């Protein structure tokens with residue numbers, strides 16, 4: 001019973017954008033002009049923009065509070081604490097725009113889907129727990145890696161990932 005009403009609800013949510021575009025077309029026809037279309041567009045978009053802002057704030061807050069990189073699914077779960085109606089498509093859309101604005105950066109580990117963290121952190125590395133699949137931030141760095149750089153090469157940057165069990169999983 002609960003599953004049925006949930007499905008019904010998500011269907012209605014999915015249909016909403018199409019419904020509103022139909023209304024826009026009808027409004028354009030009814031007003032017979034560009035001005036009508038624009039004012040209708042603004043008034044029908046305003047509530048959606050408000051939701052977008054609230055959702056975006058929830059996403060940023062969840063990422064900040066986590067203190068370690070989150071995958072889109074982890075982020076969805078965390079941000080739903082603030083906005084329970086949040087969906088994965090909204091998370092992806094906001095991740096894309098936040099990244100384009102330079103507010104967040106992807107953490108790309110070999111063979112792993114991208115996680116995301118706040119931009120502007122000091123140089124650091126990551127620890128990937130192979131049991132719970134969480135990625136943690138590791139402060140600091142072994143530093144100068146010139147000693148392992150081949151002779152005659154000029155080192156510009158480095159990446160490395162620590163793997164193992166986190167303190168929760170090791171217990």
Ligand SMILES: [Zn+2]
Nearest residue numbers: 129132166169
């Ligand atoms: Zn773990």
Ligand SMILES: [Zn+2]
Nearest residue numbers: 124141142143
């Ligand atoms: Zn380093």
